[in-house]
Amino acid sequence: MSRTAPTNATGGGANAAGGPAGSGKGTGGRLRKGNGPAGADTLADTATGTAANGRSLTRLSVNVRQSGIYVAFALIVVLFTVLTGGDLLQPQNISNIIVQNSYILILAIGMILVIISGHIDLSVGSVVGVTGAVAAWLMVNHDVSWPLALLLTLVAGAAIGAWQGYWIAYFGIPSFIVTLAGMLLFRALTLTVLGNQGIGPFPEQIRTLSNGFTSGYLGNIGLGVLGGADLFSLLAGIAAVAGLATAQWRARAARIGYQQSVDPLPVFLLKIVAAAALIMAVTVQLARFKNLPWVLVLLAALVLGYTVLTGRAVFGRRIYAVGGNLQAAVLSGVKVKSVVFWIFVNMGVLSALAGVIFAGRLNQAGPTAGNSFELDAIAAAFIGGAAVQGGVGKVVGAITGGLIMGVINNGMSLIGAPSERVMLVKGIVLLAAVAFDVWTKRRAGSPVLR
Amino acid sequence: MAHADGGEAGDDILAMRGITKTFPGVNALQDVNLTVRRGEIHAICGENGAGKSTLMKVLSGVYPHGSYQGDISFDGEPCRFAGIGDSEARGIVIIHQELALCPQLSIAENIFLGNEQTSGRRRFFGKGLVDWNRTNHEAARLLERVGLPENPVTPIADLGVGKQQLVEIAKALSKRVRLLILDEPTAALNDEDSAHLLDLVRGLRDEGITAVIISHKLNEVLAIADRVSILRDGRMIGTLDPSAEDVTEDRIISGMVGRDLEHRFPPREPAVGEEVLRVEDWTVHSPTQHDRVVVAGAGLTLRRGEIVGLAGLMGAGRTELAMSLFGRSYGTGISGRLYKDGREIQARSVREAIRHGIAYATEDRKRYGLNLIEDIKRNVSAAGLPRLARRGFVDGNEEYRVAEGYRREMNIKAPDVARETGKLSGGNQQKVVLSKWIFTDPDVLILDEPTRGIDVGAKFEIYTIINRLADEGKAILLISSELPELIGMCDRVYTMAAGRITGEVARADATQERLMHLMTKDKEGERVP
Numbered sequence: 001m002s003r004t005a006p007t008n009a010t011g012g013g014a015n016a017a018g019g020p021a022g023s024g025k026g027t028g029g030r031l032r033k034g035n036g037p038a039g040a041d042t043l044a045d046t047a048t049g050t051a052a053n054g055r056s057l058t059r060l061s062v063n064v065r066q067s068g069i070y071v072a073f074a075l076i077v078v079l080f081t082v083l084t085g086g087d088l089l090q091p092q093n094i095s096n097i098i099v100q101n102s103y104i105l106i107l108a109i110g111m112i113l114v115i116i117s118g119h120i121d122l123s124v125g126s127v128v129g130v131t132g133a134v135a136a137w138l139m140v141n142h143d144v145s146w147p148l149a150l151l152l153t154l155v156a157g158a159a160i161g162a163w164q165g166y167w168i169a170y171f172g173i174p175s176f177i178v179t180l181a182g183m184l185l186f187r188a189l190t191l192t193v194l195g196n197q198g199i200g201p202f203p204e205q206i207r208t209l210s211n212g213f214t215s216g217y218l219g220n221i222g223l224g225v226l227g228g229a230d231l232f233s234l235l236a237g238i239a240a241v242a243g244l245a246t247a248q249w250r251a252r253a254a255r256i257g258y259q260q261s262v263d264p265l266p267v268f269l270l271k272i273v274a275a276a277a278l279i280m281a282v283t284v285q286l287a288r289f290k291n292l293p294w295v296l297v298l299l300a301a302l303v304l305g306y307t308v309l310t311g312r313a314v315f316g317r318r319i320y321a322v323g324g325n326l327q328a329a330v331l332s333g334v335k336v337k338s339v340v341f342w343i344f345v346n347m348g349v350l351s352a353l354a355g356v357i358f359a360g361r362l363n364q365a366g367p368t369a370g371n372s373f374e375l376d377a378i379a380a381a382f383i384g385g386a387a388v389q390g391g392v393g394k395v396v397g398a399i400t401g402g403l404i405m406g407v408i409n410n411g412m413s414l415i416g417a418p419s420e421r422v423m424l425v426k427g428i429v430l431l432a433a434v435a436f437d438v439w440t441k442r443r444a445g446s447p448v449l450r
Numbered sequence: 451m452a453h454a455d456g457g458e459a460g461d462d463i464l465a466m467r468g469i470t471k472t473f474p475g476v477n478a479l480q481d482v483n484l485t486v487r488r489g490e491i492h493a494i495c496g497e498n499g500a501g502k503s504t505l506m507k508v509l510s511g512v513y514p515h516g517s518y519q520g521d522i523s524f525d526g527e528p529c530r531f532a533g534i535g536d537s538e539a540r541g542i543v544i545i546h547q548e549l550a551l552c553p554q555l556s557i558a559e560n561i562f563l564g565n566e567q568t569s570g571r572r573r574f575f576g577k578g579l580v581d582w583n584r585t586n587h588e589a590a591r592l593l594e595r596v597g598l599p600e601n602p603v604t605p606i607a608d609l610g611v612g613k614q615q616l617v618e619i620a621k622a623l624s625k626r627v628r629l630l631i632l633d634e635p636t637a638a639l640n641d642e643d644s645a646h647l648l649d650l651v652r653g654l655r656d657e658g659i660t661a662v663i664i665s666h667k668l669n670e671v672l673a674i675a676d677r678v679s680i681l682r683d684g685r686m687i688g689t690l691d692p693s694a695e696d697v698t699e700d701r702i703i704s705g706m707v708g709r710d711l712e713h714r715f716p717p718r719e720p721a722v723g724e725e726v727l728r729v730e731d732w733t734v735h736s737p738t739q740h741d742r743v744v745v746a747g748a749g750l751t752l753r754r755g756e757i758v759g760l761a762g763l764m765g766a767g768r769t770e771l772a773m774s775l776f777g778r779s780y781g782t783g784i785s786g787r788l789y790k791d792g793r794e795i796q797a798r799s800v801r802e803a804i805r806h807g808i809a810y811a812t813e814d815r816k817r818y819g820l821n822l823i824e825d826i827k828r829n830v831s832a833a834g835l836p837r838l839a840r841r842g843f844v845d846g847n848e849e850y851r852v853a854e855g856y857r858r859e860m861n862i863k864a865p866d867v868a869r870e871t872g873k874l875s876g877g878n879q880q881k882v883v884l885s886k887w888i889f890t891d892p893d894v895l896i897l898d899e900p901t902r903g904i905d906v907g908a909k910f911e912i913y914t915i916i917n918r919l920a921d922e923g924k925a926i927l928l929i930s931s932e933l934p935e936l937i938g939m940c941d942r943v944y945t946m947a948a949g950r951i952t953g954e955v956a957r958a959d960a961t962q963e964r965l966m967h968l969m970t971k972d973k974e975g976e977r978v979p
Contacts, residue, residue: 260850314844315842324822328817332886334832
């Protein structure tokens, strides 16, 4: 940290680590001397003085645990770009990575909530299978209109989640067991619904949602050496960047208004520019290929919604409380059972959404659909910085974790690596990610077992 | 008091000299000497936190050699135990208050856990196979010795606590125990089981097994002990010999509590208002043993602006009473009536309790009070989160402002409220817990050991906060094991023993001796102080 919170002149030794003491003035009285009977206030922990003294303070917050994942992602992208001679970042390939991993990413969003709350869900692969089968049964066998069928499928997913949530939250069976049973139950149900054969084809709208692209509403625009690109996609990307920048700027202004510490302006701008560059680079490549995939639009909406849910909603905050210290949550009046129940309902709904998209992508619901998806989703969450004990994790982290696996899959297949080697690398990456998490925690001095 | 240090060295089976053990910020033991004679029953008395258990952990190797200062010699030989295995190899066995038995395993399996009886006969497997016949036969022999007529294959879960205690002793005997340490052995037992256990310990003494017994029940101590050592604030006060001098419970009590009142308490003019909370005939059963009464017909009253103490020794049921009042967060089979502002209320869940303006700050802040991996502001807002939310969404900036306000007001020593609570010192963690509950704007604040494990300076700050809360008109129920704290802070003090409220003492009448008498009182037996 180049700049830390400016510290009081009266603080102890730890002040030596303080940065430029530009704004650390005028609060000399904050350390209360002679307050205790023996003036025992001068303990070590008073040394970390503070300067929340009327001036907003800027501070570069570096969270190794949270940001390491993005660095790792960047390195992996660079590595495979080099190994594939740039093929990784070709317009069509970027589109492929997004479309091919969309259902895993959707599952990872639900899974990160489950894992933050201190649980696990091993059944999502089977739920993907059975909901895809339900969707096919409704749309193909019974000609139910696609919006209604989609809705009914999501309701079926919610019912499945409620079933598992009941046993976990209210009956008190460990989620590992309930969802292990669910893995078998819902696979059996899949086979029953399908009669052990694939059902298809799906209506065009579902196929478009899974595989299709926004149509070029505004026509093409020339981008010089890059050739023609879809104007609508570009405008959507610019709108996203503008929205992100505005939201971040307003959040920063509000934090300053409350005298909270924020990143220094150059760092803040750098972060915004980096994010904008990333978004625009992806958008331009996609616009050059076939416009925006619909699943990307869906994913963006989900990521945004769930980021707000976990970061700002009361319900989201309860998830962290439950996973961080169950007993303390109970004694703080959190309805722990209800929170856990709804987390699993949510997981069921997202699994159903993933089920429809996966089935739509293959254009048929198959008996093995979703096999081992739970492992990819769990791995994405852990690679993305979730803590094994619960209480820690971010939606964006899980998405990044899922993309890391997606890029490894894709990059290695581009260079023609056999599937066993892909598996090997993915296994090592998962282990390394969690080992890193445990290591940083141990280095921070807190015990690994609580 | 007669100091029994030195002298008759040949008769001493154990000599601990100059034992000093420090934890960060606390001197748990300071220059403690303890000698135990061969074949005696030696009782150790002291208040909660006096250092009894720490001393026994030093002796049994739980705190290994090197983590404390001082010497231990057992049977004339110096001891440098690296772990509990070393002390057991020498015949020193400790039986903790919380029994360490595996409930699903049989009596015999538990007795020989870690010391499995193997058959040496089968050459191929060597000693890797358990000889069940021998295991069960040996177990039966040991059970006979401790007077427990049970089949060795019975699972532990099928036994009551009294019988489990006997299994622990049988286990100790299987290790060829020479010095048996019993930590509060009768705390969870009924009278009959207690009597049986004490008889057994006497019988073992006559067989030559020395015993050290830690107990709060002074009548038992006087009935069984050959000598009594008293610890206070980590120091050995002295050793009494009932055969040589007249030792009474009063004498022991004055040794346990007679410390200098060096603590100072912030002054306060009590402005006591009308009744806020009344509890009548409150009975709570143990959640694990449904037939065991933990709180028996307790009743108490709290008034606005009043600080009321709740005194009691370990196992008296103070925390159990408090948590059962706080939305039934402890216990089963709870009965009784709860009145808030004169109206009977139901508080069946923590949420309801909070809604009725009751708050409970736990004695174990790390396990029950804080989410240690989260920052200060999220812990402060944990119980009152709905207050910061509009339409289900938390206003993060407002949350920051609130937490920052408490950080300053409470003098929480951290650079900002985004600091992880797990990295704060005990006193600052306690301030976070208090902030969390003050933010729910309660009328009644139950503070369970709010100054436990906190250094003197931070204690004074906590006292100041408590006084301020009372001045704001809140009713405080202060649970504490430190009698000077109760006497210095409270307007009234209730005492508890064995789940019952045994007395109510006004501030003017409160002395440590008086409270300790009431805290060690037998169920019905009246005692005139």
